[in-house]
Amino acid sequence: MLRFTGLANQDRRRRLEEALLPTLVALLVALVCGELLILAHGESPAEVYRELLQGTWGNAYGLGQVLFKATTLTFTGLAVGLGLRAGLFNIGAESQLAAGGFAAALTGLALPSGTPALAAIPVCLLAAILGGGLVGAVPGVLKAKFGAHEVIVTIMLNFVVLAALNWVVVAHLHVPESVHTPEIHAGGLAKLSRIFPSFHGSAANLSLVVALLTVIGTAFVLFRTRFGFDLRAVGLQPDAAEYGGVRPSRIYLLALTFSGALAGLGGINSVLGYHGYYEDGFAGGAGFLGIAVALVGRNDPFGIALAALFFATLSQGGLAIHALVPRQMMEVLQAIVIIAVAASVPEVRRILRLARRPRPTIDRSSTASTAADGPAGPQEPGVNVSAGHGGSR
Amino acid sequence: MSVVDLVAQVVRIATPYLLAAAGGVIAERSGVISLTLEGFMLGGAFTAALGTYFFHSLALGVLCGIAGGLLLAGIHAGASIRLRADQVVNGIAINLLAVGATRYFLRIAFDSASNSPRIAGFNESPGLVGLVENPLVWAGLLALPVAWLMLNRTAFGLRVRASGEHPEAARSVGVPVGRVQLWAVLWSGALAGLAGVYLALDQHQFSDQMTASRGYIALAAIIFGAWEPLRAGLACLLFAAAETLEIHLQGTSLVPPQVVEMIPYALTIIALAGVVRRVAPPAALGRAQE
Numbered sequence: 001m002l003r004f005t006g007l008a009n010q011d012r013r014r015r016l017e018e019a020l021l022p023t024l025v026a027l028l029v030a031l032v033c034g035e036l037l038i039l040a041h042g043e044s045p046a047e048v049y050r051e052l053l054q055g056t057w058g059n060a061y062g063l064g065q066v067l068f069k070a071t072t073l074t075f076t077g078l079a080v081g082l083g084l085r086a087g088l089f090n091i092g093a094e095s096q097l098a099a100g101g102f103a104a105a106l107t108g109l110a111l112p113s114g115t116p117a118l119a120a121i122p123v124c125l126l127a128a129i130l131g132g133g134l135v136g137a138v139p140g141v142l143k144a145k146f147g148a149h150e151v152i153v154t155i156m157l158n159f160v161v162l163a164a165l166n167w168v169v170v171a172h173l174h175v176p177e178s179v180h181t182p183e184i185h186a187g188g189l190a191k192l193s194r195i196f197p198s199f200h201g202s203a204a205n206l207s208l209v210v211a212l213l214t215v216i217g218t219a220f221v222l223f224r225t226r227f228g229f230d231l232r233a234v235g236l237q238p239d240a241a242e243y244g245g246v247r248p249s250r251i252y253l254l255a256l257t258f259s260g261a262l263a264g265l266g267g268i269n270s271v272l273g274y275h276g277y278y279e280d281g282f283a284g285g286a287g288f289l290g291i292a293v294a295l296v297g298r299n300d301p302f303g304i305a306l307a308a309l310f311f312a313t314l315s316q317g318g319l320a321i322h323a324l325v326p327r328q329m330m331e332v333l334q335a336i337v338i339i340a341v342a343a344s345v346p347e348v349r350r351i352l353r354l355a356r357r358p359r360p361t362i363d364r365s366s367t368a369s370t371a372a373d374g375p376a377g378p379q380e381p382g383v384n385v386s387a388g389h390g391g392s393r
Numbered sequence: 394m395s396v397v398d399l400v401a402q403v404v405r406i407a408t409p410y411l412l413a414a415a416g417g418v419i420a421e422r423s424g425v426i427s428l429t430l431e432g433f434m435l436g437g438a439f440t441a442a443l444g445t446y447f448f449h450s451l452a453l454g455v456l457c458g459i460a461g462g463l464l465l466a467g468i469h470a471g472a473s474i475r476l477r478a479d480q481v482v483n484g485i486a487i488n489l490l491a492v493g494a495t496r497y498f499l500r501i502a503f504d505s506a507s508n509s510p511r512i513a514g515f516n517e518s519p520g521l522v523g524l525v526e527n528p529l530v531w532a533g534l535l536a537l538p539v540a541w542l543m544l545n546r547t548a549f550g551l552r553v554r555a556s557g558e559h560p561e562a563a564r565s566v567g568v569p570v571g572r573v574q575l576w577a578v579l580w581s582g583a584l585a586g587l588a589g590v591y592l593a594l595d596q597h598q599f600s601d602q603m604t605a606s607r608g609y610i611a612l613a614a615i616i617f618g619a620w621e622p623l624r625a626g627l628a629c630l631l632f633a634a635a636e637t638l639e640i641h642l643q644g645t646s647l648v649p650p651q652v653v654e655m656i657p658y659a660l661t662i663i664a665l666a667g668v669v670r671r672v673a674p675p676a677a678l679g680r681a682q683e
Contacts, residue, residue, distance in 0.1 A: 142662070149678075156658040163655045166651050288489065292482075328496040331489065332490065335487075335490035338489065339468070343483070346477040347476050
């Protein structure tokens with residue numbers, strides 16, 4: 001939209017304020033909560049935070065672990081974020097991630113062991129995309145054809161898919177005494193330590209590069225293509241988009257399928273990059289944390305990558321501070337961050353609007369925001385994620 | 394094994410589903426998505442174990458469990474109703490908080506990463522006697538009929554339904570939608586907490602993530618029951634019967650346990666797709682209110 005308006009600067013500043021302020025307020029709240037928890041343990045917050053940074057960004061191994069965790073979270077965050085741009089809530093990233101990883105592992109197992117990497121890797125990546133996309137298509141079809149609530153379908157589908165994968169692995173594919181498949185024959189991605197030896201021992205691998213390319217690709221599709229425009233239009237105002245010639249049901253189907261594909265591609269990080277096999281339960285909550293990542297990243301692909309780094313730092317940081325305070329504290333803190341962000345978004349926006357009201361400037365954004373002040377809630381992309389649910393009954 | 398024992402086993406498995414579904418159905422009908430049942434239940438199970446252990450009293454343990462569910466419900470309601478945080482995001486966060494906080498306090502209170510010490514429970518004899526002497530089982534059996542009465546025969550129920558179906562209209566005739574939803578969510582927290590109490594006392598301890606998705610099964614039952622309390626109750630019993638069957642089929646390799654595990658969720662998806670009959674959620678479910 002910035003392209004169209006001569007008031008871009010002011011518009012951009014306001015949008016930036018509305019995007020960043022709630023997050024900053026929330027992080028401040030989380031910081032205070034963290035300090036209180038640490039003080040309750042009789043430790044010094046400064047000491048603990050220094051230890052946290054030292055154990056994550058302060059050395060190559062810690063940084064490698066952060067990058068590894070952030071890679072998966074970037075994919076699941078992108079998956080959730082893309083859905084939210086279309087006004088859809090995909091809570092199925094957890095099982096889509098697992099399905100993508102499983103498909104990649106199956107393909108890696110099926111390929112003969114001499115397959116050159118240049119052929120094997122793209123095939124495995126494609127398998128991951130298809131695996132996740134297939135799981136994402138189910139709520140997409142049900143939404144487009146029957147109007148079934150995608151939140152409920154994706155929650156339920158998580159359990160179905162994870163149980164099915166568990167059954168296949170445990171009953172048919174596992175290496176004895178384990179819950180993982182045999183090692184793949186081809187399609188493995190090199191660890192970063194092969195290029196930068198100081199990363200030695202950490203799980204970071206070339207999936208990181210795939211993640212960065214996917215961030216750029218998603219941003220391009222969302223903001224520079226017709227499809228992305230249609231998708232965002234449906235997310236903002238399904239009725240208006242339909243009036244403008246976009247079929248919302250088609251967008252719902254495609255958005256959920258692509259969302260699943262993005263999460264599925266995340267499966268390569270653990271399967272192709274780290275373990276070299278599919279292990280039951282490797283997703284380990286990364287799909288659910290993707291919701292938090294998308295939220296903190298304001299559904300912007302680059303914001304999502306940053307948010308993924310942030311949450312990965314908290315996860316890895318828990319291990320670093322374990323000598324001082326229980327690492328479970330970080331799990332509590334992560335939840336507090338999400339609640340704080342979710343709760344401060346509508347409130348901070350309301351306060352921002354109140355603060356602006358006395359200055360009646362006439363430009364596009366201010367008229368738009370007064371119009372959206374009604375009970376239906378703000379209608380800007382991804383800022384109030386529930387906005388799309390009015391039409392998703 | 395007699396039929397009576399079999400029925401007893403079904404009821405035993407169904408009790409936490411029945412309790413949580415009875416709370417969740419009220420919250421859902423008021424327009425608030427109940428994917429927090431899992432977290433409320435886990436919180437309730439932990440505080441119940443805590444209370445029972447430190448106060449040496451079952452009654453206080455039960456109260457602590459309810460309080461644990463209420464506490465999380467209060468946080469959820471405060472954020473998603475008062476501050477209009479997105480219900481789904483906040484719900485997921487509440488569930489993460491419940492897992493994290495119970496682990497954290499498990500560490501602090503019992504210095505363990507996995508479970509609490511053994512706690513007392515109700516009559517432990519297997520079969521019918523232990524069942525009949527467990528007041529929580531009775532609470533479970535009564536919960537959904539009570540929820541039905543509440544929804545369909547009380548003024549509060551009318552307000553709950555109005556808030557969930559057409560909040561704007563409800564507000565225009567003076568229904569305090571936010572407050573109705575607050576009470577509905579607190580009610581679901583108390584009942585899901587009670588479901589957690591049942592689990593902790595039944596297993597004589599709290600263990601990490603002991604609810605094992607039972608809250609989601611309760612949610613599935615609500616949806617499969619088309620948001621009607623009595624049908625939701627039947628769905629709970631149906632899901633519990635499937636689990637009982639699975640336990641008795643174990644070792645026969647007739648049906649893989651994972652298939653049984655899927656049943657509640659798969660049935661719910663099928664119901665949503667309208668294969669048998671269309672089920673529609675409350676019209677304003679999940680929509681942020683003033």
